[in-house]
Amino acid sequence: MRIWIANHYAAPPHLGGITRHYELAREWAAEEQAEVTLWLSSFNHTRRRMIGGAERGSVDTPGLRLRWLWSFPHTRNDFRRVLNMVSFSCLFFLAGCFRRRPDLLLASSPHLLTPLAGWLLSKVKRCPFVLEVRDLWPDTLIQMKGLKSPPVIKALTWLESFLYRRADKIIVLTEYQRKFISSKGIAPHKISLIPNGIMPGSWHPRESGKRSYRRRMGVESYRFVALYAGAHGPANALEHVVRAAAHLPDRCAIVLIGDGPEKDRLRQLKNELGLHHVHLLDPVPKEEIYHYIDAADCGIISLADHEIFRGARPNKLFDYLYVGKPVITTVDGEVRWIVEENGVGLFSGAENPRGLAEAIRKLTTLTREERDRIAERGQRYIERFGNRRKLAGELLRELETLLTPGAKQMEEINRSG
Numbered sequence: 001m002r003i004w005i006a007n008h009y010a011a012p013p014h015l016g017g018i019t020r021h022y023e024l025a026r027e028w029a030a031e032e033q034a035e036v037t038l039w040l041s042s043f044n045h046t047r048r049r050m051i052g053g054a055e056r057g058s059v060d061t062p063g064l065r066l067r068w069l070w071s072f073p074h075t076r077n078d079f080r081r082v083l084n085m086v087s088f089s090c091l092f093f094l095a096g097c098f099r100r101r102p103d104l105l106l107a108s109s110p111h112l113l114t115p116l117a118g119w120l121l122s123k124v125k126r127c128p129f130v131l132e133v134r135d136l137w138p139d140t141l142i143q144m145k146g147l148k149s150p151p152v153i154k155a156l157t158w159l160e161s162f163l164y165r166r167a168d169k170i171i172v173l174t175e176y177q178r179k180f181i182s183s184k185g186i187a188p189h190k191i192s193l194i195p196n197g198i199m200p201g202s203w204h205p206r207e208s209g210k211r212s213y214r215r216r217m218g219v220e221s222y223r224f225v226a227l228y229a230g231a232h233g234p235a236n237a238l239e240h241v242v243r244a245a246a247h248l249p250d251r252c253a254i255v256l257i258g259d260g261p262e263k264d265r266l267r268q269l270k271n272e273l274g275l276h277h278v279h280l281l282d283p284v285p286k287e288e289i290y291h292y293i294d295a296a297d298c299g300i301i302s303l304a305d306h307e308i309f310r311g312a313r314p315n316k317l318f319d320y321l322y323v324g325k326p327v328i329t330t331v332d333g334e335v336r337w338i339v340e341e342n343g344v345g346l347f348s349g350a351e352n353p354r355g356l357a358e359a360i361r362k363l364t365t366l367t368r369e370e371r372d373r374i375a376e377r378g379q380r381y382i383e384r385f386g387n388r389r390k391l392a393g394e395l396l397r398e399l400e401t402l403l404t405p406g407a408k409q410m411e412e413i414n415r416s417g
Helices: 022-030 079-097 113-126 139-141 148-166 175-182 208-219 239-247 261-275 288-293 307-311 316-323 335-339 353-364 368-385 390-401 407-416
Strands: 002-006 037-039 062-067 104-108 129-133 168-174 191-193 225-228 252-257 278-281 298-301 327-329 345-347
Touching: 002 022, 002 113, 022 037, 022 062, 022 390, 037 079, 062 079, 079 113, 079 129, 104 113, 104 390, 113 129, 113 148, 129 148, 139 307, 148 353, 168 175, 168 390, 175 261, 175 307, 208 278, 208 288, 225 288, 225 316, 239 252, 239 261, 239 353, 252 288, 252 353, 261 278, 288 316, 298 316, 298 353, 316 327, 316 335, 316 368, 327 335, 327 353, 335 345, 345 353
Parallel strands: 002 037, 002 104, 037 062, 104 129, 129 168, 168 191, 225 252, 225 298, 252 278, 298 327, 327 345
Antiparallel strands: none
């Protein structure tokens, strides 16, 4: 079975970024003997710079190939980022035309140009096309007021609907996305939920390492550390996380690890308010972020207060639970339900610095036994719903149905019915 996976922002774990597709590809190649090609950009979106040959590392899994494509570099969310998306998608299509035909092709959002190139390639190669929806574009951009041009909104809305209709299978990461796409007239049987997750064995605790990573964060051993790890963009509403520090005692610290267009503004806000117990760190590789989480006392999930984020299920939720940390979420909806239903943390209110500070103070009062029980409940949730090895097998079974005799005819019958 030959599979192509395309995601503009995919990355191996040692680089940081979206590791889902690399881990799925490696699992399929290693355990299912599939031939998997992962198409990814040589411009790393997290670090905002080109990744050279030596930095890309080597692949030690037979059957797995990484195809690095150039894409236009950018440091801001302006026209250069659009060129970045266009260049990657065009080069993916052109390079794909001259490669051996896959059995199926999976192309992932968030932006829609990579899936469009994937659909075109599937027509050229005469293979099934699978669309993975990571973010609901253009709806997220519209709600965040990052997209205001009526013609562009109309074009992207049309493209979104076109891809939903033309895909042989749609993979979503949350239940909200499944319902959202179904509401647009897409048959529910065509949509499969494969959430984010964790690859078992990707991290092992080191008690002696906690002190070292505390020093790297710049916090003393006696402080209670609330950690946010992820993107620093408008959608993450991190201004409210930084402001929460103004309502915390000196024995508490907030650490933010990552990068994005809002980072300079957050640094300026920290200095203006004199928040010495807020620490802004550069991005770190995915394989190292677990050590930082382990050295912290709780994890923060923060998103802007918009309806579109009610259905978010960020990968950092799985990261925090995997390491055994309680979670504070500012996001109402699906994440809040998971956190509260499984007894692994608190909802602090959306865009509410005082509420976030109060949630952090509540967690400081937990006993060791209470923290251990939260860690156990988090591990159970990961094993049931976030084991990426199991999820990889489940997704592959879904994809294999597209290759069975008569699958296409049955799809046409279902559409007409």
